Amino acid sequence: MVRNAMQVKSKLFQLGISPDYLCLLCGVATETHVHLFEQCVYSRSVLQEMATLCQITIPSMNILQWVWNQKWAKARKGIVLCAFTACYYHIWMMRNTARVELHLPRPAIALHQARCSAKMRINVLSSQLDLCTRSWLESIDLCK
Incomplete structure:
Protein backbone atom coordinates (compact mmCIF):
# COMPACT_ATOMS: atom_id res chain seq x y z
CA MET A 1 0.00 0.00 0.00
CA VAL A 2 2.75 2.46 0.94
CA ARG A 3 4.50 1.85 -2.41
CA ASN A 4 1.26 2.12 -4.43
CA ALA A 5 1.79 -1.40 -5.76
CA MET A 6 -1.69 -2.81 -5.13
CA GLN A 7 -3.85 -3.74 -8.09
CA VAL A 8 -6.50 -1.04 -7.80
CA LYS A 9 -9.17 -0.78 -10.49
CA SER A 10 -7.58 2.17 -12.28
CA LYS A 11 -4.51 -0.02 -12.97
CA LEU A 12 -6.63 -3.03 -13.92
CA PHE A 13 -8.77 -0.89 -16.25
CA GLN A 14 -5.65 0.41 -18.03
CA LEU A 15 -4.50 -3.18 -18.53
CA GLY A 16 -7.92 -4.16 -19.92
CA ILE A 17 -8.60 -6.51 -17.01
CA SER A 18 -11.41 -4.54 -15.35
CA PRO A 19 -14.52 -3.38 -17.23
CA ASP A 20 -14.49 -0.05 -15.34
CA TYR A 21 -12.36 2.03 -12.99
CA LEU A 22 -14.92 2.94 -10.32
CA CYS A 23 -14.18 2.40 -6.65
CA LEU A 24 -15.69 -0.82 -5.33
CA LEU A 25 -16.40 0.81 -1.96
CA CYS A 26 -18.19 4.02 -2.94
CA GLY A 27 -18.88 3.47 -6.65
CA VAL A 28 -18.49 7.14 -7.59
CA ALA A 29 -14.79 7.91 -8.03
CA THR A 30 -11.83 6.35 -9.81
CA GLU A 31 -10.29 3.67 -7.61
CA THR A 32 -6.69 4.82 -7.16
CA HIS A 33 -4.46 4.25 -4.14
CA VAL A 34 -5.05 7.80 -2.92
CA HIS A 35 -8.80 7.56 -3.36
CA LEU A 36 -9.15 4.09 -1.84
CA PHE A 37 -7.04 4.68 1.27
CA GLU A 38 -7.49 8.40 1.91
CA GLN A 39 -10.48 9.93 0.11
CA CYS A 40 -13.20 7.28 -0.24
CA VAL A 41 -16.23 7.94 1.96
CA TYR A 42 -16.23 4.31 3.13
CA SER A 43 -12.54 4.34 4.04
CA ARG A 44 -12.70 7.77 5.67
CA SER A 45 -15.51 6.59 7.95
CA VAL A 46 -13.43 3.61 9.12
CA LEU A 47 -10.31 5.74 9.59
CA GLN A 48 -12.23 8.51 11.36
CA GLU A 49 -13.81 6.05 13.79
CA MET A 50 -10.39 4.58 14.59
CA ALA A 51 -9.04 8.11 15.13
CA THR A 52 -11.91 8.81 17.52
CA LEU A 53 -11.11 5.61 19.42
CA CYS A 54 -7.43 6.64 19.59
CA GLN A 55 -8.46 10.12 20.79
CA ILE A 56 -6.75 11.93 17.93
CA THR A 57 -7.73 14.16 15.03
CA ILE A 58 -6.32 12.91 11.74
CA PRO A 59 -5.48 14.92 8.63
CA SER A 60 -7.32 14.35 5.38
CA ALA A 75 5.06 3.14 22.26
CA ARG A 76 2.06 5.38 21.59
CA LYS A 77 3.20 6.08 18.05
CA GLY A 78 3.61 2.34 17.45
CA ILE A 79 0.15 1.59 18.81
CA VAL A 80 -1.52 4.24 16.63
CA LEU A 81 0.42 3.06 13.57
CA CYS A 82 -0.67 -0.51 14.33
CA ALA A 83 -4.31 0.59 14.61
CA PHE A 84 -4.30 2.45 11.29
CA THR A 85 -2.34 -0.24 9.50
CA ALA A 86 -5.02 -2.71 10.60
CA CYS A 87 -7.66 -0.32 9.21
CA TYR A 88 -5.93 -0.17 5.85
CA TYR A 89 -5.62 -3.95 5.73
CA HIS A 90 -9.33 -4.45 6.46
CA ILE A 91 -10.38 -1.72 4.03
CA TRP A 92 -8.50 -3.66 1.35
CA MET A 93 -10.17 -6.88 2.49
CA MET A 94 -13.63 -5.26 2.33
CA ARG A 95 -12.80 -4.01 -1.16
CA ASN A 96 -11.87 -7.56 -2.19
CA THR A 97 -15.04 -8.91 -0.59
CA ALA A 98 -17.05 -6.43 -2.67
CA ARG A 99 -15.18 -7.56 -5.80
CA VAL A 100 -15.47 -11.31 -5.27
CA GLU A 101 -18.72 -11.74 -3.34
CA LEU A 102 -20.53 -8.76 -4.90
CA HIS A 103 -21.61 -7.29 -1.58
CA LEU A 104 -19.97 -4.72 0.66
CA PRO A 105 -19.99 -5.17 4.44
CA ARG A 106 -20.75 -2.03 6.44
CA PRO A 107 -17.81 0.18 7.53
CA ALA A 108 -18.54 -0.83 11.13
CA ILE A 109 -17.57 -4.41 10.22
CA ALA A 110 -14.21 -3.25 8.83
CA LEU A 111 -13.62 -1.16 11.96
CA HIS A 112 -14.50 -4.07 14.25
CA GLN A 113 -12.14 -6.41 12.42
CA ALA A 114 -9.38 -3.78 12.43
CA ARG A 115 -9.80 -3.30 16.19
CA CYS A 116 -9.58 -7.06 16.77
CA SER A 117 -6.44 -7.33 14.64
CA ALA A 118 -4.83 -4.36 16.36
CA LYS A 119 -5.75 -5.70 19.81
CA MET A 120 -4.11 -9.06 19.10
CA ARG A 121 -0.88 -7.38 17.96
CA ILE A 122 -0.84 -4.81 20.76
CA ASN A 123 -1.55 -7.36 23.51
CA VAL A 124 1.63 -9.19 22.58
CA LEU A 125 3.59 -6.05 23.47
CA SER A 126 1.42 -4.54 26.22
CA SER A 127 3.39 -6.04 29.11
CA GLN A 128 6.40 -3.94 28.04
CA LEU A 129 4.55 -0.59 28.18
CA ASP A 130 4.98 2.10 30.82
CA LEU A 131 2.07 2.89 33.14
CA CYS A 132 1.02 6.09 31.33
CA THR A 133 0.89 4.41 27.91
CA ARG A 134 -0.88 1.37 29.34
CA SER A 135 -3.49 3.60 30.98
CA TRP A 136 -4.10 5.42 27.67
CA LEU A 137 -4.29 2.09 25.85
CA GLU A 138 -6.93 0.82 28.27
CA SER A 139 -8.92 4.06 27.92
CA ILE A 140 -9.17 3.60 24.15
CA ASP A 141 -10.08 -0.09 24.50
CA LEU A 142 -7.28 -1.47 22.33
CA CYS A 143 -5.97 -3.95 24.86
CA LYS A 144 -7.39 -7.14 26.32
Whole structure:
Protein backbone atom coordinates (compact mmCIF):
# COMPACT_ATOMS: atom_id res chain seq x y z
CA MET A 1 0.00 0.00 0.00
CA VAL A 2 2.75 2.46 0.94
CA ARG A 3 4.50 1.85 -2.41
CA ASN A 4 1.26 2.12 -4.43
CA ALA A 5 1.79 -1.40 -5.76
CA MET A 6 -1.69 -2.81 -5.13
CA GLN A 7 -3.85 -3.74 -8.09
CA VAL A 8 -6.50 -1.04 -7.80
CA LYS A 9 -9.17 -0.78 -10.49
CA SER A 10 -7.58 2.17 -12.28
CA LYS A 11 -4.51 -0.02 -12.97
CA LEU A 12 -6.63 -3.03 -13.92
CA PHE A 13 -8.77 -0.89 -16.25
CA GLN A 14 -5.65 0.41 -18.03
CA LEU A 15 -4.50 -3.18 -18.53
CA GLY A 16 -7.92 -4.16 -19.92
CA ILE A 17 -8.60 -6.51 -17.01
CA SER A 18 -11.41 -4.54 -15.35
CA PRO A 19 -14.52 -3.38 -17.23
CA ASP A 20 -14.49 -0.05 -15.34
CA TYR A 21 -12.36 2.03 -12.99
CA LEU A 22 -14.92 2.94 -10.32
CA CYS A 23 -14.18 2.40 -6.65
CA LEU A 24 -15.69 -0.82 -5.33
CA LEU A 25 -16.40 0.81 -1.96
CA CYS A 26 -18.19 4.02 -2.94
CA GLY A 27 -18.88 3.47 -6.65
CA VAL A 28 -18.49 7.14 -7.59
CA ALA A 29 -14.79 7.91 -8.03
CA THR A 30 -11.83 6.35 -9.81
CA GLU A 31 -10.29 3.67 -7.61
CA THR A 32 -6.69 4.82 -7.16
CA HIS A 33 -4.46 4.25 -4.14
CA VAL A 34 -5.05 7.80 -2.92
CA HIS A 35 -8.80 7.56 -3.36
CA LEU A 36 -9.15 4.09 -1.84
CA PHE A 37 -7.04 4.68 1.27
CA GLU A 38 -7.49 8.40 1.91
CA GLN A 39 -10.48 9.93 0.11
CA CYS A 40 -13.20 7.28 -0.24
CA VAL A 41 -16.23 7.94 1.96
CA TYR A 42 -16.23 4.31 3.13
CA SER A 43 -12.54 4.34 4.04
CA ARG A 44 -12.70 7.77 5.67
CA SER A 45 -15.51 6.59 7.95
CA VAL A 46 -13.43 3.61 9.12
CA LEU A 47 -10.31 5.74 9.59
CA GLN A 48 -12.23 8.51 11.36
CA GLU A 49 -13.81 6.05 13.79
CA MET A 50 -10.39 4.58 14.59
CA ALA A 51 -9.04 8.11 15.13
CA THR A 52 -11.91 8.81 17.52
CA LEU A 53 -11.11 5.61 19.42
CA CYS A 54 -7.43 6.64 19.59
CA GLN A 55 -8.46 10.12 20.79
CA ILE A 56 -6.75 11.93 17.93
CA THR A 57 -7.73 14.16 15.03
CA ILE A 58 -6.32 12.91 11.74
CA PRO A 59 -5.48 14.92 8.63
CA SER A 60 -7.32 14.35 5.38
CA MET A 61 -4.27 12.91 3.62
CA ASN A 62 -1.28 10.68 4.38
CA ILE A 63 -2.27 9.55 7.86
CA LEU A 64 0.64 7.15 8.38
CA GLN A 65 3.19 9.87 7.58
CA TRP A 66 1.37 12.27 9.88
CA VAL A 67 1.43 9.76 12.78
CA TRP A 68 5.10 9.02 12.12
CA ASN A 69 5.93 12.74 12.44
CA GLN A 70 4.10 13.23 15.74
CA LYS A 71 6.17 13.94 18.85
CA TRP A 72 4.56 11.12 20.81
CA ALA A 73 6.23 8.46 22.92
CA LYS A 74 7.56 5.62 20.80
CA ALA A 75 5.06 3.14 22.26
CA ARG A 76 2.06 5.38 21.59
CA LYS A 77 3.20 6.08 18.05
CA GLY A 78 3.61 2.34 17.45
CA ILE A 79 0.15 1.59 18.81
CA VAL A 80 -1.52 4.24 16.63
CA LEU A 81 0.42 3.06 13.57
CA CYS A 82 -0.67 -0.51 14.33
CA ALA A 83 -4.31 0.59 14.61
CA PHE A 84 -4.30 2.45 11.29
CA THR A 85 -2.34 -0.24 9.50
CA ALA A 86 -5.02 -2.71 10.60
CA CYS A 87 -7.66 -0.32 9.21
CA TYR A 88 -5.93 -0.17 5.85
CA TYR A 89 -5.62 -3.95 5.73
CA HIS A 90 -9.33 -4.45 6.46
CA ILE A 91 -10.38 -1.72 4.03
CA TRP A 92 -8.50 -3.66 1.35
CA MET A 93 -10.17 -6.88 2.49
CA MET A 94 -13.63 -5.26 2.33
CA ARG A 95 -12.80 -4.01 -1.16
CA ASN A 96 -11.87 -7.56 -2.19
CA THR A 97 -15.04 -8.91 -0.59
CA ALA A 98 -17.05 -6.43 -2.67
CA ARG A 99 -15.18 -7.56 -5.80
CA VAL A 100 -15.47 -11.31 -5.27
CA GLU A 101 -18.72 -11.74 -3.34
CA LEU A 102 -20.53 -8.76 -4.90
CA HIS A 103 -21.61 -7.29 -1.58
CA LEU A 104 -19.97 -4.72 0.66
CA PRO A 105 -19.99 -5.17 4.44
CA ARG A 106 -20.75 -2.03 6.44
CA PRO A 107 -17.81 0.18 7.53
CA ALA A 108 -18.54 -0.83 11.13
CA ILE A 109 -17.57 -4.41 10.22
CA ALA A 110 -14.21 -3.25 8.83
CA LEU A 111 -13.62 -1.16 11.96
CA HIS A 112 -14.50 -4.07 14.25
CA GLN A 113 -12.14 -6.41 12.42
CA ALA A 114 -9.38 -3.78 12.43
CA ARG A 115 -9.80 -3.30 16.19
CA CYS A 116 -9.58 -7.06 16.77
CA SER A 117 -6.44 -7.33 14.64
CA ALA A 118 -4.83 -4.36 16.36
CA LYS A 119 -5.75 -5.70 19.81
CA MET A 120 -4.11 -9.06 19.10
CA ARG A 121 -0.88 -7.38 17.96
CA ILE A 122 -0.84 -4.81 20.76
CA ASN A 123 -1.55 -7.36 23.51
CA VAL A 124 1.63 -9.19 22.58
CA LEU A 125 3.59 -6.05 23.47
CA SER A 126 1.42 -4.54 26.22
CA SER A 127 3.39 -6.04 29.11
CA GLN A 128 6.40 -3.94 28.04
CA LEU A 129 4.55 -0.59 28.18
CA ASP A 130 4.98 2.10 30.82
CA LEU A 131 2.07 2.89 33.14
CA CYS A 132 1.02 6.09 31.33
CA THR A 133 0.89 4.41 27.91
CA ARG A 134 -0.88 1.37 29.34
CA SER A 135 -3.49 3.60 30.98
CA TRP A 136 -4.10 5.42 27.67
CA LEU A 137 -4.29 2.09 25.85
CA GLU A 138 -6.93 0.82 28.27
CA SER A 139 -8.92 4.06 27.92
CA ILE A 140 -9.17 3.60 24.15
CA ASP A 141 -10.08 -0.09 24.50
CA LEU A 142 -7.28 -1.47 22.33
CA CYS A 143 -5.97 -3.95 24.86
CA LYS A 144 -7.39 -7.14 26.32
